[in-house]
Amino acid sequence: MIIAVNAIFFNSANLEGYGHYTVSIFKLLVQQHPNHQFIFVYDRPYSTELITGANVQSITVAPAARHIPAFFYWYNISAALAVKKLKADVWVQPYGFCSLSSSIPQVLVVHDLAFKHFPKHISWMQRWHYSAMTPRFLKKAKRVVTVSEFSKQDIIQSYPQLELAPTVISGAARNGFVPLTWDEKEQVKEAYTEGYEYFLCVGGINPRKNMMHVLKAFSLFKKWHKSNMKLVFVGRLAWQYQDFLEKLKSFKYRNDVVLTGYVEENILQKLTGAAYAALYVTHFEGFGLPIVEAMQSGVPVVVGNNSSMPEVGGDAVMYADATNPENIAAQMQALYRNEKMRENLIQKGIKRAAQYSWDKAAHLFWEEILASKAVSS
16 A cells, blocks of 8 residues: 655654654554555655655655645645655545545544634634635545544534544654653753753744743742742744744843743753643643653643643643633642642653553554545545
8 A cells, every 4th residue: 555644744843743743653654564655745855854664755746835825736736646646545634634636535634623713823814724624624534533532522513514523543742751860850950941940831932822821920920939940931933923022021030031942852852851840821732742741751730721631631730721820820839839749740640641652543543544545445
């Protein structure tokens, strides 16, 4: 069987949630199914092949899909023709979009419907594209995958005309996210926070990640506790980040805030494992890989009490109202004051993270690939 995989987000210099999910699953599938061929289809030249093997081929199909008109052309004309020419049996679409013109059966991954719940967090062009095209994509795909039970129910309720319910295939933490020794933690803190403890916030700087309320919560925490605690933001400057940067200039505790920008995975693993606690109080998540990565690293986590996050964290995390900085700060304070509770959350988190597995995800995804081919036969 020949499996084509949309690889337009396989950018080793800036690999984020969707990319990590797809790369983690297909690294395993390539190894587990050596008698099948995998073709990764890029839309621009790639500097590094993230997945290699004797059964792997990587191709670049222009034009680069950097805006909506180019997306339409790439998915429905240039990439569709290339995949047909390669005689692919299945085309995997991991990013919520698929080709409406291709006759090759497609497995579509829809991580979430954030555009419905927070439309102002994306541009009007993206909003129109998602709203107009998502129902057509869902109808076109032979199989639909999503990453949480929350997202599954959200899709079913939003598109009741769907004939086939999505299959839930959750992600997991990658192997390098592990608890650090005391010496390792000290080295990270010396490198990034002048040796002081810190709260960690992972994610691109954009409105949905709720960085402004995290900043306000940290301000309250610092007022309540005259500590040297730092706040470290890890992630690229994404959509509508300018307001955050402007506010930060006049922020009273600016010297206690660290912006690392996007970092390589090995650095992210160290920054995660050395954190006093992780904050992931976003407005909306289809899953939230950083939650599981922090838990697996032996780091307590404060998350938003919305969308999929209670499903992912269970009783192993602390919950805060993402719309209320004072409530977020109160949970930060509770962790700071109660070391016994913090240690209890660490142990629960390690056990909770172990419930998520890339091996399980790869097995389930392979079943969807087989099912999509069977449906078309």
